[in-house]
Amino acid sequence: MLDQPAAPRRVLVTGGAGYIGSHVLHALTDAGIPAVTIDNLSTGRRAAVPEAVPLVEGDVGSADLLEQVIRGHGVDAVMHFAGSIVVPESVEKPLAYYRNNTVNSLTLLDACVRLGVDKVVFSSTAAVYGATDRVPIDEETPTAPINPYGASKLMTEQMLRDAGPAHGLRSVILRYFNVAGADPAGRTGQATPTATHLIKVACQALLGRRPALSIFGTDYPTPDGTCIRDYIHVSDLAEAHVLALLHLRRGGESLTLNCGYGRGASVLEVVRTLEEVSGEKVPATFADRRAGDPPQLVAGADRIRERLGWVPKHDRLDEIVRSALAWERSLPG
Numbered sequence: 001m002l003d004q005p006a007a008p009r010r011v012l013v014t015g016g017a018g019y020i021g022s023h024v025l026h027a028l029t030d031a032g033i034p035a036v037t038i039d040n041l042s043t044g045r046r047a048a049v050p051e052a053v054p055l056v057e058g059d060v061g062s063a064d065l066l067e068q069v070i071r072g073h074g075v076d077a078v079m080h081f082a083g084s085i086v087v088p089e090s091v092e093k094p095l096a097y098y099r100n101n102t103v104n105s106l107t108l109l110d111a112c113v114r115l116g117v118d119k120v121v122f123s124s125t126a127a128v129y130g131a132t133d134r135v136p137i138d139e140e141t142p143t144a145p146i147n148p149y150g151a152s153k154l155m156t157e158q159m160l161r162d163a164g165p166a167h168g169l170r171s172v173i174l175r176y177f178n179v180a181g182a183d184p185a186g187r188t189g190q191a192t193p194t195a196t197h198l199i200k201v202a203c204q205a206l207l208g209r210r211p212a213l214s215i216f217g218t219d220y221p222t223p224d225g226t227c228i229r230d231y232i233h234v235s236d237l238a239e240a241h242v243l244a245l246l247h248l249r250r251g252g253e254s255l256t257l258n259c260g261y262g263r264g265a266s267v268l269e270v271v272r273t274l275e276e277v278s279g280e281k282v283p284a285t286f287a288d289r290r291a292g293d294p295p296q297l298v299a300g301a302d303r304i305r306e307r308l309g310w311v312p313k314h315d316r317l318d319e320i321v322r323s324a325l326a327w328e329r330s331l332p333g
């Protein structure tokens, strides 16, 4: 009998119908890496998933569903995006956040160990560092989350670190700073109309889809008085995920890596950049500080370049803002 060629191994992407997960599915597809996604469409959209990728509609907290998909699709690695992401909501409903972000991650990791999946790329967040005044924030900065969202993510990080030596589960934990922008080819973008992220809200205000942008706080200890953040283009972030997967598939060791450019922009710089790329004025008002906003969060971003060979391609603020605006324009008003 002739040998059948082995079926390619698939990566299971949880939350692939969401903002970041859908960009990663496109990056995987572009790189010829087969994937399958589980998404309950609570905030995601079916249309965001590339046609070539099977979408299994369901909950990542279901051990039965996970087993079915992992066995049925020949899954050898997981990228875990599914979760709840709104910081103030996590303060109001902490247990819902621990359930969706921590308990469901436990179910997923347990399924991986049981079914022999030994590689995980995990979506973590700069929120694990809390309100640190370190500039820049490297990966050795002590973690001290100040809200249940950050704590729920840090708990999953800890499970991964403990499961490594005990079960041979290798992981790349990616701590995202401020993710923004949209696929340069216009295939996907941030589509949640109620999203609270600065660049999204500023684009909506510019297009008249919100009355105005509120600039939260002008008396911070920064050069222009507004908060500074490290905005990373979602397509560069997606590429980092592909590299993390390849690192693990080559047998690479577990890593914890910041995802940012190591450079900050203030709220006013973002607004000015949007005005320059659009040639229009952003309707904006000055407002009080938003509770819990640290003045400055900039990534120490050397490690990801050294360990994964990641070279950002879209790191100009004007490109990030231009892609976000083009995507926003493409959405029905």
Ligand SMILES: NC(=O)c1ccc[n+]([C@@H]2O[C@H](COP(=O)([O-])OP(=O)(O)OC[C@H]3O[C@@H](n4cnc5c(N)ncnc54)[C@H](O)[C@@H]3O)[C@@H](O)[C@H]2O)c1
Residues within 6 Å of the ligand: 014, 015, 016, 017, 018, 019, 020, 021, 038, 039, 040, 041, 042, 043, 044, 045, 058, 059, 060, 061, 080, 081, 082, 083, 084, 085, 100, 104, 123, 124, 125, 126, 176, 177, 178, 179
């Ligand atoms: N957007 C950011 O700025 C940012 C920053 C840091 C970290 N992250 C992390 O990145 C990941 C993706 O964030 P995003 O911005 O793409 O959010 P998103 O809400 O667009 O995507 C999350 C996806 O997961 C799905 N989902 C949620 N709970 C699920 C469940 N129980 N079962 C199955 N599917 C479920 C949603 O339907 C959605 O498609 C999250 O884990 C988030 O914590 C995001």
Ligand SMILES: O=c1ccn([C@@H]2O[C@H](COP(=O)(O)OP(=O)(O)O[C@H]3O[C@H](CO)[C@H](O)[C@H](O)[C@H]3O)[C@@H](O)[C@H]2O)c(=O)[nH]1
Residues within 6 Å of the ligand: 085, 087, 125, 126, 127, 176, 177, 178, 179, 196, 197, 198, 199, 201, 213, 214, 215, 216, 217, 227, 228, 229, 267, 290, 293, 297
């Ligand atoms: O309408 C708005 C929205 C935001 N901002 C300001 O813009 C900056 C960025 O705010 P975002 O809401 O876009 O992002 P955050 O820095 O609050 O948080 C994001 O980045 C964090 C990591 O740095 C976490 O990952 C978190 O999940 C994610 O939402 C802040 O100074 C905020 O006060 C405004 O002035 N007006």
